[in-house]
Amino acid sequence: MTEQHTGTRAVVLGGSMAGLLAARVLSERFGEVVVVDRDVILGAAGPRRGVPHGRHAHGLVARGHQVLEELFPGLTAELRAAGAEPGDFNGDIRWYFNGRRLRPGRSGLVSVPATRPVLESQVRERVRALANVLFRERTDIVGLSVSPDRRRVLGARVQPHGHPAPVVIDADLVVDATGRGSRTPTWLDELGYRRPDEDRVKIDLAYTTAHFKLRGDPLGSDVAIIPVATPAHPRGALLYRVPGRADCVELSLTGVLGDHPPTDPEGFLRFAASLPVPDIHRAVGDAELLDEPVMFRFPMSVRRRYERLPRFPERFVVMGDAVCSFNPVYGQGMSVAAQEALVLRRHLARGSAPDAREYFRDLARVVDAPWDFSAGADLGYAGVEGHRTAKIKFANAYVARLQDAAVHDATLANSFMRVAGLMDAPATLMSPHRAFRVLRHGLRRGPRHGSGSRRAAAAGPAATRPASDTRDT
Secondary structure (H helix, E strand, C coil): CCCCCCEEEEEEECCCHHHHHHHHHHCCCEEEEEEECCCCCCCCCCCCCCCCCCCCEEEECHHHHHHHHHHCCCHHHHHHHCCCCCEECCCCEEEEECCEECCCCCCCCEEEEEEHHHHHHHHHHHHHCCCCEEEECCEEEEEEEECCCCCEEEEEEEEECCCCCCEEEECCEEEECCHHHCCHHHHHHHCCCCCCCEEEEEEEEEEEEEEEECCCCCCCCCCEEEEECCCCCCEEEEEEEECCEEEEEEEEEEECCCCCCCCCHHHHHHHHHCCCCCHHHHHHCCCEECCCCEEEEEEEEEEECHHHCCCCCECEEECHHHCEECCHHHCCHHHHHHHHHHHHHHHHCCCCCCCHHHHHHHHHHHHHHHHHHHHHHHCCCCCCECCCCHHHHHHHHHHHHHHHHHCCCHHHHHHHHHHHCCCCCHHHHHCHHHHHHHHHHHHHHCCCCCHHHHHHHHHCHHHHCCCCCCCCC
16 A cells, blocks of 8 residues: 555445455555445355356456456465466467367466356455455445535445445545446436446347366366357357366356257256367266256346546546446456556556546547457347448458468467457457468468358357257246
């Protein structure tokens, strides 16, 4: 903690990853930081109500890992001690696109596949150890306390469970990190401000996750097997070891546009068998199912355009999923939140509460590239509603050919992983030397593989579903 304070107290609304990251950087500039959450979070070892996707596959992509290690030195070693297995983002993960594995190579980038409870608990314990950070658990967030002219936020109105009325926590800065359900747009409306515009991409995704005790070792020295859903093969999966359990894996199956993986064990295994990569079904087909499969639905990605608002209350900012909620299959959410924490840190370094308009403009620059990457890719599915610009159409066609080439070219595979890991902007994939490698591969290989699968995918999920697959209703 620094000697020079920006203020006496900051309040963070929400105690998940974005809120914890906010608390970490706020602790450097405020005498006291109060984290408010409706759940019991201290000591929580498993999934909790406030993180409905906490039972499903999670991981830190490369840039997120770098930022967390910067904010919490030694965190990687602590995750490893907790049983997580960091590995090279390309060389130690089996990435499959359209049923074919990208050429493995050492990218030099670290990825940490781990369960959400393990990741969050390790970060939470580091934040909890900060002397000036306090947690107020089992406390509902009611609203904001504002000045009579409504220009300045003075604190947060909260109601501890079991208390008859709300109380106000005075603050010099309030940070909304409450996630996709953020009520900031409603609060702005009630205070006479304009609600932010929203960009939406409806993907109708579902994750279904189960845990298995294995008879063999399908991973070997690898840390994960990931067949990525694509328009040609719209079903995907992520399989990795449960931290601390060498013989236990977590398997999340994904399906889009209503083609959701079933929650009954037989249907779950049939869905796994329908993947274009046999490794997944081979790994769990004869394994012991440890729990009933559970589903998490994600209807759409939403980006709230706070940077476009002409006015915003002073001493109040928003971050994390409350600003932009990404399709979780791309693994960007926690890593983008980590980068947003660095934006908040830079603005606090000026010695005063952030200027909201400048802060949101800088935040938008962090969100732009991952949003273009994921939202643009989702618009490659014929059934996804949205405006497809010529730029998006060209980018999707080019990336599909780059992925074809990366099956044989580890340099291209590493370049793609640098973009997926939020290290490089998507435009770098189109640099002259990379475009030449893609073109050279295309000339050697002839027409792209899988055109029949793409036609089937365009016809809808039923066209690619095995006849024996009976889905949940």
